[in-house]
Amino acid sequence: SEARSMSLTQDASHGWLALRFSMCNDKLEHRSGAIGVFRIASLRQSHAVKIREATMTILRNFCEPTVRMPYSSSKRTPYTKMYKVITEKVEAMCADGAADEQLAMAMMAGNVHEQVEAIFPNLRLRVRDLCHAVRRLGKRPTFADEYLKETMNLFLEGPAKLIENSDLFKARFSCFVKELSGWSCKSLSAAKHRFESLRTPVGRMALHFEAVLRTCEVVMFERHTKKEGKICENFLEKVKVEHALTLACLSDAFDEHMEVTRFCDQENFDLVALNGKLAGFLKTIAYLFDEGQCWNV
Secondary structure, X not given: OOOOEEEXXXXXXXXXXXXXXEEEOOOOOEEEEEEEEEEHHHXXXXXXXXXXXHHHHHHHXXXXXXXXXXXXXXXXXXXXXXXXXXXXXXXXXXXXXXXHHHHHHXXXXXXXXXXXXXXXXXXXXXXXXXXXXXXXXXHHHHHHOHHHHHHHHHHHHHHHHHHHOOHHHHHHHHHHHHHHHOOOOOOOOOOOOOHHHHHXXXXXXXXXXXXXXXXXXXXXXXXXXXXXXXXXXHHHHHOOHHHHHHHHHHHHXXXXXXXXXXXXXXXXXXXXXXXXXXXXXXXHHHHHHHOOHXXXX
């Protein structure tokens, strides 16, 4: 209630909507945290309307006191005063660059139709998270192609996960990398919810492909009756030279995609220069893969 201004950040993914807040009082004391999540897949409206209704539900649940025990069927006691206080203090909101999320924000600000009631009457700033949207440049084409998707899963769900989750296998892999190239490489970690983080294991496995094969061979022979051995055996049976070449090409594409993502992630990036940056990205991708120059570079 002491907050002078609030901002909200929301993101919808895999049928779930997450909502976070950031607020500041007159003394410039800052607070931030999570408000809640809601499964929008359970709603029957169109996607933008779903996001609007889910946002209202998350805020109402947050403003209601927890007078019921977990898994109780009794309803909570509504506390509408707090709901009104929060909604009137929201002045900024940020969401993904997706059209449905941007439309949902406009609906919540009351800028779409007179019959659509505004949830946040004092919402002055609607922010499009461009960096978040740029991730789709790499993610959607990769998983739209069945062979690229198969190659990614073959490496990431096999040796990458196995090596990263075991200190022993990680040490073996590091030793093979040191022996074969003289370099140091230990981590193949990645965050599944951040597609751009897959650039690290994909690039390192493409660069140290022989070390990956040797590590899998050792694990298969040492633990042939256990789950780890079966995973390595399955990987070695399926992997081909084409998979290694495809992984290397994906690594090149991810590097170019990361350049665009980092450009958009700057707080003071020039929006005018974005068109040129994207044009350069498309030109490079076409040069490498459409013209086949990735084999000559």
